[in-house]
Amino acid sequence: MELKVKRIHKDAKLPLYQHKGDAGLDLFSSVDCVLEKGEVKPVPTGIQVAIPERYVGLVWDKSGISLKGVHRMAGVIDSGYRGEVRVVMVNLGDEPFVIEKGMKIAQLLIQPVTEVKVVESKGLEETSRGEKGFGSTGKY
Template sequence: MPASPISIPLRWLAHGRGLPLPAQQTAGAAGLDLAAAIAPDSVTEIAPGDYAMIPTGLAIALPQGYEAQVRPRSGLAAKYGVTVLNAPGTVDADYRGEIMVMLINHGKATFAVRRGERIAQMVVAPVSAVQLHEMETLDETERGEAGHGSTGR
C-alpha cells in the first residue's frame, strides 16, 4: 500500500512560470521530474566534459524531517551521457532558494538544454536525526576494517 502523499508548498519564480508542475510520471515512479527554466528562445549548451547549473524556476518548503534528492534521469544518461554532477544533490528542509540542477556532459557530443526539458528528478525522502558519540573502540564485525572491494567484485 503506498504511503500518504506529503504536502509540499512550492513557489514559482518569475522565470519558471508556465512550466509544468513537477510530477511523478507514473503511479510507481519515485521521482518528480524537474524541468529547465531557461529563457524561452535560448539554449544552454554543455560541451563534452563540461558542466552547467540549470535553473528550475521553483523553490519549495520541505517539512522538517525530509530532504529532496536531485538525481539524474536515466534516459539522459543512457542516450547522451548527461547526468547530475553532485548526484544526488540534497535540498535541505530549511532551504528556500531556487532548486538548481548541476548537469555534466560525459558524452561525446555537445548537449543542448532547452526550456521545459526534463533534466533531473527529485525524490523526497525522510532523514534521520543523528547524534554521534565518541568511543575508544567499536564493536567487532565479520567484515571489520576491510574496505572498498572487500566483499567481491
C-alpha cells in the same frame, strides 16, 4: 504530505510524477542551454520548494539522460532551503548536450531524515566486513 512549490519564472514547470508509483518527481529546465563535453553547469528549474521538516529532497539522474553520459552532481535539498532549485549537471559524454526549456533534467525524491546524536568513541565494535571496502566482495 504536500510539497509547496513556488514558480519564480513564469514558464517554469512544476515537478510531477509521470506514473503512479514513481519514486521521483520530474524536474524541468527553465532555460535553453548547452552542456559542453566535460562541462559542469547549474541548470535552473525556475522553482523554489519547501521540503517538509524532517525530510530531505534528493536530486537523482534521469536514466535516459544518463545513457548519454550526462549526470547530476550535487543532490541534497535541505528542508530549510528556499532558493531556486538548480540541478548541477556534468557532461561526461563525447558530444555537447543540448538542454531545452521544459526538458526533464533530473528527478526529485522526498525522503525522511533521521537525526542522530554524534558520540565520539575510542573504538568500534568488530564486524565480519571490517575495513574491507571498494571491490571487497569480488566480481562474481
